[in-house]
Amino acid sequence: xxxxxxxxxxxxxxxxxxxxxxxxxxxxxxxxxxxxxxxxxxxxxxxxxxxxxxxxxxxxxxxxxxxxxxxxxxxxxxxxxxxxxxxxxxxxxxxxxxxxxxxxxxxxxxxxxxxxxxxxxxxxxxxxxxxxxxxxxxxxxxxxxxxxxxxxxxxxxxxxxxxxxxxxxxxxxxxxxxxxxxxxxxxxxxx
Amino acid sequence: xxxxxxxxxxxxxxxxxxxxxxxxxxxxxxxxxxxxxxxxxxxxxxxxxxxxxxxxxxxxxxxxxxxxxxxxxxxxxxxxxxxxxxxxxxxxxxxxxxxxxxxxxxxxxxxxxxxxxxxxxxxxxxxxxx
Numbered sequence: 526x527x528x529x530x531x532x533x534x535x536x537x538x539x540x541x542x543x544x545x546x547x548x549x550x551x552x553x554x555x556x557x558x559x560x561x562x563x564x565x566x567x568x569x570x571x572x573x574x575x576x577x578x579x580x581x582x583x584x585x586x587x588x589x590x591x592x593x594x595x596x597x598x599x600x601x602x603x604x605x606x607x608x609x610x611x612x613x614x615x616x617x618x619x620x621x622x623x624x625x626x627x628x629x630x631x632x633x634x635x636x637x638x639x640x641x642x643x644x645x646x647x648x649x650x651x652x653x654x655x656x657x658x659x660x661x662x663x664x665x666x667x668x669x670x671x672x673x674x675x676x677x678x679x680x681x682x683x684x685x686x687x688x689x690x691x692x693x694x695x696x697x698x699x700x701x702x703x704x705x706x707x708x709x710x711x712x713x714x715x716x
Numbered sequence: 717x718x719x720x721x722x723x724x725x726x727x728x729x730x731x732x733x734x735x736x737x738x739x740x741x742x743x744x745x746x747x748x749x750x751x752x753x754x755x756x757x758x759x760x761x762x763x764x765x766x767x768x769x770x771x772x773x774x775x776x777x778x779x780x781x782x783x784x785x786x787x788x789x790x791x792x793x794x795x796x797x798x799x800x801x802x803x804x805x806x807x808x809x810x811x812x813x814x815x816x817x818x819x820x821x822x823x824x825x826x827x828x829x830x831x832x833x834x835x836x837x838x839x840x841x842x843x844x845x846x
Contacts, residue, residue, distance in 0.1 A: 543748075547744055551744050554743050556736060558736070558738070558739040558743075559736040559737040562737045572743070575739055576743070580751060583754075647730050647733070651733075654730065665731070697720060697723055697724075701723055
C-alpha cells in the first residue's frame with residue numbers, strides 16, 4: 526500500500542508535476558535526516574546532506590525501476606552520499622567499541638528506596654542505544670523503527686545479509702547485558 | 717525466543733517513543749526551491765547535428781543527384797538543356813567524369829537512406845535525452 530502511494534507520486538513527478546515530489550520529501554525527510562545524522566555525527570552536516578540526497582533522488586528518479594521499495598532506494602542514496610561527505614571531510618565512520626560496564630553515575634543519584642520500573646528500564650535502554658556504535662545505531666533504526674527486512678538493510682549499507690544478522694545479534698546481546706546488569710543492581714539494592 | 721521477542725519489543729517501544737531526528741523548519745520548502753530552480757533554468761540543448769550542417773548535406777546531395785542526372789542524360793545521348801545551363805553556369809561542377817548509371821543510382825539511394833537515418837537517429841536521441 527505504502528509503495529503504491531509512493532509510486533503514484535513518483536509517476537506524477539516524472540510526468541512533469543514537480544510539486545508532487547514534495548510529498549515524498551515530506552514523508553521521508555525525518556528518516557533521511559536521522560540516517561545522515563547517525564553517519565555524519567552533527568546536525569548541520571546532516572541537514573545539508575539530507576537536502577542533497579533529495580536533489581540527487583529527484584535527478585535520478587528516471588532510473589528508479591521499482592525493483593526495490595522506494596524507501597530502500599532512497600535510504601541507499603542517503604547512506605552512500607553521507608559516506609561520500611564523510612570521506613570528503615577526511616573523516617572515517619568510526620565503529621567504536623561498546624563499553625559494557627554501566628557508569629556508576631547512573632546509579633549513584635538514585636534513591637535506594639526507589640523501585641526500578643519498566644519506564645526506567647526504557648530510559649536506560651534509550652541511553653544504551655545512543656551509546657551504540659554509529660553503524661549499529663543505523664541498523665537499529667532501520668530494523669526496529671522502520672521495520673525493514675535484513676535483505677533490505679544489507680542492500681542499503683552494502684554488506685551481506687548474514688553480516689546484518691550477526692550485527693543485530695550482537696546489538697541484542699549488548700543491550701541484554703545492560704538489562705541483566707541492571708537487574709543485578711536491583712537485587713543488590715533490595716537486600 | 718521469547719526473551720529475544722521481549723528485548724525486540726522493548727527496543728521498538730523505546731525507538732517509537734524517542735522518534736526520529738527532525739530537520740529544521742521549512743526543510744521541504746528549501747529542497748523544493750532548489751529543485752524548482754533546477755527546472756526553471758533552460759536546458760541548453762544542442763542538436764546532435766546542427767541545422768546548417770544538415771542543410772549543407774542536403775544541398776550537396778541534391779546537387780550531386782542533379783550532376784548524376786545530367787551525366788546520365790549525356791550518356792543516353794540526350795542533352796537536357798536546362799540542367800546543362802545550370803551546370804554550365806557553375807564552372808566548378810564541370811567534371812569530366814563518366815559515371816555508370818547503376819553506380820549513380822546506388823550512390824543516390826545510399827545518400828537518401830543516410831539522410832533518413834540521420835533524421836531518425838536525431839529523433840531517437842532527442843526522445844532519450846529529454
